[in-house]
Amino acid sequence: MSNHSRILKIARLGMFLAFGVILNYVETFIALPMIAPGIKLGLANTVGLIVLYYFGDKEYVAIGFLRILLTALFTGFGYNFFISLSGWFLSSLIVVILNRFQIMSIFGLSMVSAVTHGLGQVIMVAILYESVYMLNYLPILLAAGIVTGLIVAFIAREAMRRIVIPE
């Protein structure tokens, strides 16, 4: 890869990272507390899916991690940071493995990503709060993950059909 291409790639990834952080912030205003607390659409994952499609596994993992890190700079490195980190770790791990096999489309990957993200978060909450009863919240989060995963996949696909990233 030439120096010019490398710089271009870093600039584009930086743009996607910034967009992910903004989406993360924006969706705090469209959370759905009447359904259940903590349930979000996961709009920032649209950016993750776009990065995975156009750039690859390593960039997908890096952008996800940096997004959590940057968000924590604004909100603090409290227990919320570790909860986000565990969700990111589990979902990234599963998505990268599944993407290697090339068996699922954007819809399957997004669903699995959302569900495993919720699973990772609840496991971390149960550990942090030392309470196995926190796991009783899992069915709601898992069911919500299936629905929000499909919505996010649809949004990401429509975005990908409209954006062109030249090589």
Add this chain to the structure above:
Amino acid sequence: MRKFSLLKKTADVYAFCALLLLTSSVLVWTNIYNKPTGTLVANVYVEAVKIDSLPLDVDTTVIYYQADYPVFKGDITVEITDGKVRVEKETSPLHYCSIQGWVSDAGMPIICAPNYFMVVIEGSL
């Protein structure tokens, strides 16, 4: 570079079914094997540290003061009535946790994220 398909695949349907099965299994497990025993209590946490345990069979209203917990954005009022708990009053930009209303199921949290405050029903020791 491996690029995933933008069109639905058969494996997506299998994944959907597997995730539904997982959700159903966890639902059954939580309803049969993960029920709290003993007296139900509303445990109150601040920054993941338990600060109070309120029995659900005693109607009460407790105020947690910002002066005692500097991470709060204001005082927080927790109310227990008829075996249910709610955050009656709090200070936050969108008031999600007071909007949530009454909770009576074990494990269903009331989360006041801007205040690092959480109430959840659990079993007592």
